[in-house]
Amino acid sequence: MLCNWQSATLSRYTQALHTPLQFGPLQITHRHGLYLELHFTDGRVGRGEIAPLPGFSDETLEQAEQQIRDYLQGHAQRKLYPSVAFGMDCAMAGFPPNSPIVSGYPLLNGDFAHCQQILSLHNTKLAKLKVARQSPKQDVALINQLLEHDPELRLRLDANRGWIWNQAIYVLENIDLSRIDYIEEPLMNSQQCALLAQRTGAGIGLDETLQDSSYRYHYFEGLRCLVIKPSLLGPWRVCANLVEQAHADQVSCVLSSAYESEFGLQWINTMAKQYTPDQAPGLDTLKAFSEQAANIEELETFQHKL
Incomplete structure (x- = not known):
């Protein structure tokens, strides 16, 4: 090599x-x-x-x-x-x-006012919202407030394995799932994700699960997206193989950052153009610096x- x-x-x-x-x-x-x-x-x-x-x-x-x-x-x-x-x-x-690093959608966190401030800076009808950082009741209120404020807004939720089963059920049964593309890693026990999708009809995104060295791709009903962080998965061929397998099942893939510097983001942006040209990468992390x-x-x- x-x-x-x-x-x-x-x-x-x-x-x-x-x-x-x-x-x-x-x-x-x-x-x-x-x-x-x-x-x-x-x-x-x-x-x-x-x-x-x-x-x-x-x-x-x-x-x-x-x-x-x-x-x-x-x-x-x-x-x-x-x-x-x-x-x-x-x-x-x-x-x-x-080339300029442009994320396909903004990353939202915090209260409604802060989320609206971020949304006002982006001309988009799609955003990713961090959840499971407050109570399920507060998450439901925030999600519904955002969706009611902008009837055209769609959300991708990211729980980072923050909920137990009953908390996830409560949130997903009290929001408009038709405007939620998917929920990333909703459960502490990720093996229950397929059951959660079956029970609620929610789309599931996998992120941390992919980083487990024992993970092998397999499709389940309700799997909507693989969120691929190249610097956490390793060789480019690993990312390319995951994309190929997922696309064969009509599962979308999003290449995403893990808080790399601008140089690292340039590489992930380049990989996204090669492997997932029809799906905008998740690179809205430079603002954290x-x-x-x-x-x-x-x-x-x-x-x-x-």
Whole structure:
């Protein structure tokens, strides 16, 4: 795989967030990751981003950094961590086209006023709403308020496995499901998603489920979408295979970010144009950063013995 690169440079980046991100018990105030730059014997240059997401990635940034160092020094690896495999595939592909990063729909969270403020900035009738961060009763009230305020608005809900069965049933039975494209990962016990779809008629989206190393794609009635985060799944071929299998069952796929820096988002945007050209990617995460660009520290340059 690496036979035609001549040298590699590894850098570490840090980028501050507007407000801390809460991932379960973890709270992060800065995003940290690595940039890998490869120089090839034919003069090409490739660059990738390696950025495990705390609370979601199995590997830590320290583990990813050690693995990519070992790999670049020629030490064989049984299997690359997903973040390392994604970054390496990107670097091997070259540089992504320098095109604007435009998310197909905004990401909503907070109260009604805050959601409306975000919607007012986007000329869209589709939005993704984070739920299961307050009581089910409050979620129902917010969803209905948003739908009543704009009769043309459609929502994609994302619960991040935040509900138990009875909570999910309560919410889904008290909102207009005809205007909900799907609900991502509604249940703490994701194995009950097919039953939930059967019971309520709600469309289901899978996200965290895909990141389980034991996951193998299988269709069930009500499965509407796979939300694919390339940097959490690893090699490009894994993403491509999932898209191919899902599309065969008329299940849509959305390539989505995991709070990468702008450079990482450029790659996901490029992948979306290649694998899911008819489905806008979910890239509305740059607004989470208080700094426009990441602060970069060069770590080491590696020479490849050709």
